[in-house]
Amino acid sequence: MPDYFHGYAVVGLVAVVGVLFVAAAFGAGRLLRPEAPTPEKLLTYECGVDPVGEGWAHTQVRYYVYAFLYVVFAVDSVFLFPWATVFAAPGFGGVTLVEMFVFLGFLAVGLLYAWKKGVLAWT
Template sequence: MKGPLVGYLVVVVVALAGVLLFGAAMLMRRLLAPVSQTPARLTTYESGVDPVGQGWSQSQVRYLGFAFLYVVFAVDAVYLFPWATVLRDADLGVASLVEMGIFIGVLVVGLAHAARRGLLRWTP
């Protein structure tokens, strides 16, 4: 079968397979999962903390710094390791090197900001 719609047919088949797999997983869960309606199971459970008191509470802003550092290092790993594995390819050229230099520069700015705020110290 050839023609301009073959590519769309593949997308439709893959989407249909995904929907069918999702439906089969939900059906199997419904059939096989144990059902027990105890009061403990019906209570709200949020992030490992039992719901006590009012709905509003203060959160620690200092965890935002650790989330920032995680994003810096995770993005670093996600983009640098694949780029380093294909670095031997001669077709990458100077443009790829410049792009990666800009990327590393942005990461260094993020790390400098983290260091300036004291997030890289081992002791509080």
């Protein structure tokens, strides 16, 4: 039984040492940094331009929808590369091909749904 918990003890010890290292680094940074707050330093910094007006900006939701669709299809396309390497291995041909067509079918249904809902219309 002690050998079973040895692996967990090592992982726990590494986690504790990591947390202590980060805490020590932040503590040293707090102790060593100069602190001279001025009104200019307390302003919000945005790309080297002084802030003008209020900080609230309106953006359209459709840009987030496009970004979300891109992320979904980009992540799904990542699964195509390992599939291509497994498909080339002997003994995986038919089963892997069917599984990938099912996977691509789900992607096609999602894309068709987004198209029918008008999400892909740029207007």
